[in-house]
Amino acid sequence: MSVDWKPKIVGFACRWCAYAGADLAGTSRMKYPPSIRLVRIPCSCRVDPSFVVRAFQRGADGVLVAGCHPGDCHYTTGNYLTRRRFSLAKRFIQYMGIEPERFRVEWVSAAEGGRFAGLVEEMTEDIRKLGPNRKMRERL
Amino acid sequence: MRQLQKQLRQEAEDAFADGHVEVFIGYQEGFERARPVPVFVRDRESVQEMVLNEFSGVSLSKYLLREAERAQEDASIGIVARGCDGLGIERLLYDQCISREQLYIVGVGCPGVVDPEKAAQLCGEIPVAAEVEKQQVVLQTSSEELTVAKEEVLRDKCLKCDDPTPRIYDALLGEEIQRGPVRQNRFDGVEQLEAVSDDERYEFWVRQFDRCLRCFACRNVCPACSCVTCSLEEEEPQWLKRSTSSSEQFMFHFTRAYHVAGRCVSCGACEEVCPVGVPLMLLNEKLLKDVGELFEEPSPHLPSETEPLGEFSYDDPEGWRGEAGQS
Ligand code: SF4
Numbered sequence: 263m264s265v266d267w268k269p270k271i272v273g274f275a276c277r278w279c280a281y282a283g284a285d286l287a288g289t290s291r292m293k294y295p296p297s298i299r300l301v302r303i304p305c306s307c308r309v310d311p312s313f314v315v316r317a318f319q320r321g322a323d324g325v326l327v328a329g330c331h332p333g334d335c336h337y338t339t340g341n342y343l344t345r346r347r348f349s350l351a352k353r354f355i356q357y358m359g360i361e362p363e364r365f366r367v368e369w370v371s372a373a374e375g376g377r378f379a380g381l382v383e384e385m386t387e388d389i390r391k392l393g394p395n396r397k398m399r400e401r402l
Numbered sequence: 403m404r405q406l407q408k409q410l411r412q413e414a415e416d417a418f419a420d421g422h423v424e425v426f427i428g429y430q431e432g433f434e435r436a437r438p439v440p441v442f443v444r445d446r447e448s449v450q451e452m453v454l455n456e457f458s459g460v461s462l463s464k465y466l467l468r469e470a471e472r473a474q475e476d477a478s479i480g481i482v483a484r485g486c487d488g489l490g491i492e493r494l495l496y497d498q499c500i501s502r503e504q505l506y507i508v509g510v511g512c513p514g515v516v517d518p519e520k521a522a523q524l525c526g527e528i529p530v531a532a533e534v535e536k537q538q539v540v541l542q543t544s545s546e547e548l549t550v551a552k553e554e555v556l557r558d559k560c561l562k563c564d565d566p567t568p569r570i571y572d573a574l575l576g577e578e579i580q581r582g583p584v585r586q587n588r589f590d591g592v593e594q595l596e597a598v599s600d601d602e603r604y605e606f607w608v609r610q611f612d613r614c615l616r617c618f619a620c621r622n623v624c625p626a627c628s629c630v631t632c633s634l635e636e637e638e639p640q641w642l643k644r645s646t647s648s649s650e651q652f653m654f655h656f657t658r659a660y661h662v663a664g665r666c667v668s669c670g671a672c673e674e675v676c677p678v679g680v681p682l683m684l685l686n687e688k689l690l691k692d693v694g695e696l697f698e699e700p701s702p703h704l705p706s707e708t709e710p711l712g713e714f715s716y717d718d719p720e721g722w723r724g725e726a727g728q729s
Pocket residue numbers: 620623624625626627662665666667668669670671672673686
């Protein structure tokens with residue numbers, strides 16, 4: 263492990279809640295580690311589980327999928343489908359050998375800036391303990 | 403079985419005579435007696451080429467897709483189906499790939515199919531005949547007769563079979579058989595693998611996937627895999643590179659298994675056709691197990707009206723919780 267390695271997390275955040283929550287954390291100048299790269303998506307159910315595998319292939323140390331709380335999805339039912347898909351996908355990815363701390367699914371509302379910052383901090387810490395991810399990784 | 407083969411030929415002949423089938427999908431003799439191969443009988447005279455014996459068990463259901471495309475509009479397609487192919491046919495029917503009116507299904511109450519590889523291990527050569535009896539299997543080689551336990555010699559898929567008789571058929575050969583020949587616990591293998599560490603599990607899959615030739619036989623045979631354009635072959639965006647690096651193998655196997663999650667009927671065909679023995683059922687069964695546990699959907703099988711990943715309920719659990727890493 264190189265001395266200056268820092269965890270890299272790819273975050274998929276739906277534009278209506280989770281992304282707005284992250285925005286709020288930013289505009290309120292909350293401090294959280296710069297480890298996350300956010301990808302804005304229309305709805306959490308836009309995330310195909312193979313996006314997660316792709317992120318690990320391309321060098322992510324962790325992946326976060328974040329959407330509106332159940333009941334709050336802008337498209338009414340998108341996140342209920344997300345819940346089913348990722349309930350399976352999370353377990354399946356772990357079954358293939360990825361540590362569970364590296365991949366999380368969370369609901370974050372537009373008002374939960376603090377929660378978003380806390381999540382990133384927690385994940386970054388967990389991943390720091392695990393070290394860089396080499397599993398499923400493309401050889402550079 | 404000899405009796406059943408006679409009946410099958412008769413059924414097929416009658417079907418051609420009535421003029422209501424255009425093609426009949428079954429088995430014919432292969433290079434070796436223990437390896438019958440699929441046959442597509444297109445006229446009444448060729449019916450006598452069809453065989454049905456203790457070895458004829460490779461999956462046929464997916465051929466229906468191709469034959470349905472070729473068939474004249476209202477002509478029907480005959481097929482001989484053991485329980486596992488019955489499940490495959492149900493899958494294709496519920497996915498509206500074929501219509502029931504188009505099919506003439508000759509079901510077989512299946513006592514189990516002998517795996518030629520396992521038999522060769524036991525006999526020292528490929529047997530020329532076999533008889534699946536109530537408690538055991540009798541194998542016949544060129545020089546001797548050997549009696550072995552079913553667990554030792556039936557195909558893997560038969561050891562976990564719950565439905566030896568297809569649930570839908572137009573004619574049935576032999577008796578309805580209710581119980582599978584052995585019925586080992588379906589999820590034993592998955593549970594063993596779940597119990598080891600993440601690192602060990604990863605290494606296990608690396609070893610398995612490294613053998614994969616990317617021949618796509620597993621996908622091609624799968625009755626739940628019927629998209630016109632497969633994402634695995636798409637060029638733009640290219641989800642799967644042609645490379646067989648370990649990383650791409652994970653992408654391939656993740657996608658293949660996940661794309662049939664909630665739709666796999668556990669017919670076992672994918673694992674059976676794999677030329678290099680990738681334990682694909684260990685992937686499918688993990689998903690089957692979780693679908694059952696999380697959503698209380700009928701699982702395995704029953705391609706009934708429910709679509710575990712196409713529907714939801716408001717009080718579904720969050721399957722990612724409870725384990726390490728996320729409370
Ligand atoms: S994934 Fe394998 S076991 Fe499941 S339906 Fe397809 S071929 Fe059958």
